[in-house]
Amino acid sequence: MSLRQDAPTAIPSTAVPLLDNLQVCRAFAAITVVIGHALHDAGVVAAGRGVEAPGPNLDWTFGVDVFFVISGFIMVYVSGRDFAKPGAAWQFLSRRLIRIVPLYWTLTTLLLVVGLLLPQLLTIPIGSLSYIVSSYLFIPEWRIGAPVPEIRPLLALGWTLNYEMLFYVALAGVMFLPAKRAIAVLSVLFAAAVTARFAFDIQQTQLMFWSDPIILEFLMGCYLALARQAGWRLPAPAALLLAMAGIFGSVLNSGSAAEMRPLVVGLPALMLVAAAALGPSLPRLAPTRIAILLGDASYALYLSHPLVIRSLREVWLKLADPAWPLWVYAVLCVVAASLAAIPIYLLFERPMTRLLQGKAKGRREAQKDLATVSPQAAAVSTGR
Incomplete structure (x- = not known):
């Protein structure tokens, strides 16, 4: 595998x-996350009918590790020259809150309303008022009533957003430094948090959650962004091999213990993202364009697909012939969730993000104008 280094580049945050x-x-x-949940739901249907669940029997959650590495990369890469x-x-x-809050709050509210009006549709009760408030505020809390004790918000997949919020606040806290120093300080802080978790057997809910070793995957993405900005690039054959190795490693090791996850799953996820970030651009063929559209809608897909799958289960149980194979149900779940995510992205997420970003930009420009005019006004008022 070869690695060349082009001229260093810095990407301005405005372009x-x-x-x-x-x-x-x-x-x-x-x-991959949707496939995992579709197969899990097919297993629920299979258990109710006393038949065998469709396979393959893999831990499909490695998509989350890929998301965390991408998050670290994007946050540092997009911030560009904003550091210091x-x-x-x-x-x-x-910018980050505008990106994640509206859709998450909307779907959380939808789930809350469904839970209050049709509680029989939920497998886990919605919980106490403090739990609901914590869910909206991205504060990790134990979910009461779950078959297995777990720290999850009302919209269960929001657990990853609880980590994302940690990443936002932590990175913002070191942005007064140049990028390389900021990431170095962040590395020390995250490493210290993970070490303290095991050294002192931390049990306090929020501290235990936010010091999980999985936070180190965010740092992997941060350093990958620094490598790209330094001019590191991969030729197409090397990028392809790296991506294949990353996918294979993620699938093979995805069921590993939590404390080893950054090594056995995070590193393969880093390999996949590095192939994408450092390799040449993919050809703009029809499959690539479809994948890019799904990538644009990936946040909507990630958050909304459990609601789609749960709704489809009700339809399947009422209309489908019991003789139909459940792998058909799993495929329908993946297709339906993907198709539903695109209009959610195009008609809600993207317009809302643009609207709020425009308002935020307008406020910043107004503040700049005020800062420019105020000294002049002060000079006039004092006769200087």
């Missing part, structure tokens, strides 16, 4: 080109 390769990676990560600039941290947090 970041869309990395189609990473959108394909996002599509892959989201689809006044006000950069607040602008960064504003």
Whole structure:
């Protein structure tokens, strides 16, 4: 495998080109999670009918590890020259909150309403008022009533957003430093948190959650972004081999113990994302364009697919012939979830994001104008 180093580049945050390769990676990560949940739900239907569940029997959650590596890469890469600039941290947090909050709150509210009006559709009760508030505020809490004790919000897949919020706040907290120093400080803090978790057997809910070794996968993405900005690139054959090795390693090791996950699953996820980030652009063929669209809609797909699958289960149980193989149900779940995510993205997520970003930009420009005019007004008022 060869690695060449081009001239270093810095990407301004105001004009970041869309990395189609990473959108394909996002599509892959989201689809793997959806496949896992579709197969799990098919297993629920199979158990109710006393038949064998469809396979393959894999832990499909490795898509989450890919998402965390991508998050680290995107946050550092997109921030570009914003590091060490006044006000950069607040602008960064504003952009990230605008990106994730509206859709998450909307789907959480939808699930809450369904749980209050049709509680029989939920397998786990919605919980106490404090639990609901914590779910909206991205604060990790134990989910009461789950078959297995777990720290999950009301919209269960929001557990990954509880980590994302940690990443946002942590990165914003070091953005007063140049990028390389900021990531170095963040590395020390995250390593110390993980070490303390095991050294002191931390049991406090939020500290235990936020010090999980999985947070180290975010750092992998951060360093990958620094490598790309330094000019590192992979030729097509090397990128292809690296991507294949990453996918194979992720599938093979996805069921590993939590404390080893950054090594046995995180590193393969890093290999896949590195192939996308450092390799040449994929050809703009029809399959690539479809994958890019799914990548654009990956956040909507990730959050909404449990609701789609649960709804489809009700339809399947009422209308499907019991003799139909359940792998057909699993495939329908994946297709339906993917098709539902695209209009959610096009008609809600993207317009809402643009609207809120426009308002935030307008406020920033108004503040700049005020800062420019105020000294002049002060000078006039004092006769200077």
